[in-house]
Structures are given as structure tokens and as C-alpha cells.
Amino acid sequence: MSIFAHRKTLDLLEGGYASVHRGRSHDFDDLRAYVPGDEVKDIDWKATARHGEPLVKRYIASRRHHLVLVVDTGRNMAATSESGESKKDVAILAAGGLASIAAAHGDVVSMVVGDETGARAFPTGQKEDHLERLLRAVDARITLDAPRSDVLRLLDHVARHLVTRSLLLVVTDDIRLTEAHSAVLRRLRARHDVLWLTIGDADLVREPVPATAGRLPRADRAGGVVDPEIYDVQEMAALPAYVRSNRRLRGLFTEVAERNVRATEDDLRLLGVASNRIASEAEVVRGLLTLLERHRRAER
Incomplete structure (x- = not known):
């Protein structure tokens, strides 16, 4: 599994992926014979003088992503998921999974969390202990006593404060997007790659409690x-x-919930945001793979 970036970097510091492909960076690789079309400035004149024919320098392309975990830590995420597991546990596993993939490829990972009281940003890092600190922060913040969720406020904070071109993973539960959500997502998409991961809500009317x-x-x-x-x-x-206990009400409840899920997926697709919805910890790996594949195939 790997993360594909649609956006081209503006400079070396913004990065992409460490790659075996030859490119231009500070990491010298080797020399090879000059062929028509090579840049004259890439010629190593000292090596050329020693060897007797033009030689050009080759470099390892150094491209790193900046992955930002944008996690809803309001008390909505402390509720039960569709599978009966805690939404918090599913969210932590999913966010940690993508962060581990990014770190394994040499990317840096940071995080922004938030609820109705505001947002908090965590610095970038790459090592395993850094990723663990981020996930422990999510675990500590999501409780039934936490303030209510406010995804719009969280996204707006990211749009206003995140300058570096990044890959964003938004992790939240089932919400119905409004025009305000769409507007801030368009702002984010203008600069960043955005992935959206929904942790499915529990089906509250599936069957009465015996x-x-x-x-x-x-x-x-x-x-x-x-x-x-x-x-x-x-x-x-x-x-x-x-x-x-009322069959008609259960049917209406389920119909509205399914319609809202489809509407959110359609809205995200129109905005150019790759999304997926997972309901359990068992679905996380497959769900991340599907999300990354949808992102890779998305048109810019």
C-alpha cells in the first residue's frame, strides 16, 4: 500500500516520495555518459576531464509527503459504530494505519484535532513513538464528556492555518454536508489532496432490546x-x-439514514474528494486500500 499524490510539489522542501527514479535533489547517486537532451548544467566537468568523455550526475529523487490527520474528537466519536465497536477505536486504527504507511515511505505526519470548542494542531514527525503520541492524544480527547463535534469548525481551522501543501485524511462519523462544508472543502482542495474517511454510525433501530x-x-x-x-x-x-418497536418508524429511520450516507458520498465525489465509509476494525485495512485506490484514480 502506498499514497499517491496528484499535486506537483513547488520546491524540494515540500517533497513527495523517496523514489528509485532519477531526479534532481541533494542526494547524489552516480555518473553516466552524457546523451543528447541532458541538461548541460548536470555535466560533472571534473569527472569528464578525468574520463575523457562527458559525464552527467544522477540524483535520487527526494520527494516526501506531509500527511495531516484531521480527526474529529467531539463526543460523537465516542459513540458506537455500525459494528457495535467504539467509533473511537475504529478511527484510531484507521488513522494509525495510514500514518504507518506514510512513515514507512519516509513521509512526515502531523495532526489537527477539534470539536465545538476549537482545534489543536500537533507537530510533524516520522518515528513510531511520534505516531503513538498522536494516537494517544486522540484516545484521550474522545470521551462521552467531551464537547460536541463540529467538523465545519475543524475544517475551517485547517484551511486557515495549514500553508504547506499536504495530504489530508479527514476522519469523522456520518454527517450531512452543508453548503458551508462544501465551501471550506473547495478551499482545501485548491491547495491540498483531501481524503475523507467516515466511521459508520450504529443502526439504532435494527432490532429492539429484548x-x-x-x-x-x-x-x-x-x-x-x-x-x-x-x-x-x-x-x-x-x-x-x-x-x-414500531416497524414503520424503523423503516423511515433506516431510509433517511441511508439517503444521507449516499448524499454525503455524492457531494464528496462532486467536490473531487476521495472517500470511503467503514463500520468496523475488521474493515480498516480493506477500507484504506479502497480509499487510496479511489484517490489514485481520481481526476484532478
Whole structure:
């Protein structure tokens, strides 16, 4: 697995990938005979004088990516994923997986996290202990007591403060993109490559909690029956039990959720942002591979 960059670098410091291809950088490789079409300035005149025929210098192309993990650390990410696992755990595994791929290719990795109270940026690094610090920071910030998620505010912070051309991996849960989201994504796409990874929400109406579960339903403040194990972490509101027990309501809920997922995927595709949605830790490797392949095939 490798990360493909569509954007050409502006200078050596912005980088791309360390490559076996010959290019122009500070890393001298060897000499070879001059052939028509070579740059005259690449001729090594001292070696040419010693050898008796023109020789040109060859260099190892030094191109490094700057991968930025843009992770939603609001309390939405502390909820349950579609597989029943913690969305936080799936997000950490996915972000760590792509960061490990980047570091293995010699890239540098940084991170920006945020919620409704603001965003925080972490410096770049490449070593394993640096990646672990980033992931531990995500783990510590995502709790049920954390502030609410605000992906728009997080993206806007990145758009305003990230100057170096980078590859961004946005990790969040199922959200419906608004025109404000699209506007800031267009700003980001003008300068950066953007990948979008969604951690799928749990299906809250898949089946009612059985009466033998050991936890009896209780009444909410309005007198309605609620399921004590199902609630919206964003608003901290319990889901009324009748929603899960009513077949028609379950059907409407599922229909709207699926429509929102498709709409988000369509919006991201129109914006030129490669995206994928994963629901479990078991899907992370395949999901990252699919995401990278979609990004590689995307037109600029």
C-alpha cells in the first residue's frame, strides 16, 4: 500500500516520495555518459576531464509527503459504530494505519484535532513513538464528556492555518454536508489532496432490546418509555423505545439514514474528494486500500 499524490510539489522542501527514479535533489547517486537532451548544467566537468568523455550526475529523487490527520474528537466519536465497536477505536486504527504507511515511505505526519470548542494542531514527525503520541492524544480527547463535534469548525481551522501543501485524511462519523462544508472543502482542495474517511454510525433501530436484557425500560421526562442503552451522544438524549418497536418508524429511520450516507458520498465525489465509509476494525485495512485506490484514480 502506498499514497499517491496528484499535486506537483513547488520546491524540494515540500517533497513527495523517496523514489528509485532519477531526479534532481541533494542526494547524489552516480555518473553516466552524457546523451543528447541532458541538461548541460548536470555535466560533472571534473569527472569528464578525468574520463575523457562527458559525464552527467544522477540524483535520487527526494520527494516526501506531509500527511495531516484531521480527526474529529467531539463526543460523537465516542459513540458506537455500525459494528457495535467504539467509533473511537475504529478511527484510531484507521488513522494509525495510514500514518504507518506514510512513515514507512519516509513521509512526515502531523495532526489537527477539534470539536465545538476549537482545534489543536500537533507537530510533524516520522518515528513510531511520534505516531503513538498522536494516537494517544486522540484516545484521550474522545470521551462521552467531551464537547460536541463540529467538523465545519475543524475544517475551517485547517484551511486557515495549514500553508504547506499536504495530504489530508479527514476522519469523522456520518454527517450531512452543508453548503458551508462544501465551501471550506473547495478551499482545501485548491491547495491540498483531501481524503475523507467516515466511521459508520450504529443502526439504532435494527432490532429492539429484548426484555430479557436485564435492564427494564424507564420513563423519560415527558412520560414516554425510553431505552436506557440507546441515546444520542451529541444531544445526550435517550431514544424512545417506541421508535425501535414500531416497524414503520424503523423503516423511515433506516431510509433517511441511508439517503444521507449516499448524499454525503455524492457531494464528496462532486467536490473531487476521495472517500470511503467503514463500520468496523475488521474493515480498516480493506477500507484504506479502497480509499487510496479511489484517490489514485481520481481526476484532478
